[in-house]
Amino acid sequence: MSLRRSTRLSANNVPDVPKTESPNGVSHSNVKKPSTATKKRKSKALAASAAAPTQDGPNTDEASFLTGIIKVPDDQFTVPDVPTTPKSKRRKAIPDSSSLPPPLTPTPSGVGLMSASSYGHPLENLAADKARPAEPYATNAPLSTPGGSRVVAYASSPAKPPTGSQNDNQSLNKKRKPKEIVPPDVGALRPPTSTTDTLLKDACLHLCSVDPRLNDLIEKHHCKMFSPEGLQEVVDPFTALSSGIIGQQVSGAAAASIRKKFTSLFEDTHPAFPSPTQVVEKDIATLRTAGLSQRKAEYIQGLAEKFTTGELSAQMLVSASDEDLIEKLVAVRGLGRWSVEMFACFGLKRMDVFSTGDLGVQRGIATYVGKDVSKLKAKGGKWKYMSEKEMLDVAAPFTPYRSLFMWLMWRIENVDLSVMQSS
Template identity: 30%
Template sequence: MTERLDSDAALARHLAGLLRRDRRLAAIAEAAGPFPPRKAAPGFAGLAQVICGQQLSVASASAIWGRFAALPGALDPAGYLRLGEAEIRASGFSAGKTRTVAALAEALLAGEVDLDAVAALPAEEAVAALSRIKGIGPWTAEIYLMFCTGHPDVFPAGDLALQKAVAHGLGLDGRPSSRDLMAIAMAWSPHRHAAALLFWRYYAHLRNREGIAL
């Protein structure tokens, strides 16, 4: 596998490789400006935090995660399963997220999933392995692989901001579907993680520009 994207230096090397693969991205990188990698803890706690943050603002997810993480044993699979559902729900977790984290904890304790082994798989295989856990979809798996393991070649093509940013940056006629965007992103392999970070930063740049509505 290509070098993990887990440091400023690694990001710089991945971006350089990405720009060599697709010269169209040079102007996008110039407009986006510099940005850091995103890093979070791997393992059960890291994936539980990604699940916590689904479809929430950063502020809301942070507040809920702070209350959840303070629960005794919450960041350990066995400890989580000892908690009562009411206790977990009181921290702000929805019923669905509570069940998803329980399914994750059970899969880890049963040896059905090895997160270290999954992180070493090619992107599509890794996403498929995590998506077999009930309640975990491709976006959650991809975000975990990117930010918690530094997987270098993951691209969350279902992300609305990425779809809009790629459409604008590449001058497409309309916002691409997840399938179409995944096909576009294949040209950026093995640096798709860096491409996603670049286009997220470009999206933020566009939203901050006067007169640009996305």
């Protein structure tokens, strides 16, 4: 009895040891149970290891997405961390600007970015160059190419009067006939009728011959766009069209900011606009980091592809007729008829462009023909001021200089209306 009692007492004096379970299910008593703090540390470590990128590329799982961190390769662009906020404090999503209707009037963002002086293009201004042949139906601006050269409609110089004495000229005519000046083979182009020095003057004379009342309006508003200086500005067609897309449905300040961010994505050419090849090499997600909507990013990349493949080129834009030009460019996603007409007028410096769908032109012509514009506002609709047929009939006599006539109609309401009254 005493032996058994002592055995029980010695067993009771042994300290308790935490039990553990072996893989075969047998319990052991040599390991401590993990505390609550230890469990929390382990769960944090597991979460950190799950969010770490693998060797194949950046982690794109749901946990990484919810943290607001977007990882792209170092040679492209890095977006700073965006902290998440509770759903109740998040702002309402801003609607995609591409879903809004296109503008109907020339805006600083849509048209201002098409002017050559806004490009920051590395090619120099050609103001020191000599006068070139020009023609109302032709592209009168020199267009740049990705290689750094430029394309003009008429490569030959204007014909100069012969020099020397009258006898020398007569003897020269007996020996050979004067060489006929033939315009270069550029498709639908007509023989030149002016030079870059005289084109604006010829246009003003024609407009005043049709309606002398326009003389005061012309004197008050000098059109630099078609002046000799304006016609020497080099235009990059891809830059002009892309800038027009950037400026759609946004303010001028916003368009300039987006354009600056867009060019900064291309370190090799910044602050100049990138080439079509550079844009094609970037993915849509990278282009969107400049502030472009999904559609605008797709439009600009699609436009770049057409220039890269040769479907669009400076030579084509120089030689195409007005009808072919509009047909080919309207087929490009993101370029509506209004955008193409503005590019043809402000970018290519074509002289016979007339946009009937422009609300500002409608309003100006309605004022020009003597209508009370204030009473026409309530009508609404696309043709709230004048019908398309009425506009075409009014502008027809000013052909082939309707671009200048359209430009004046935008400014007519800033002028004393008495100049438009019939004498």
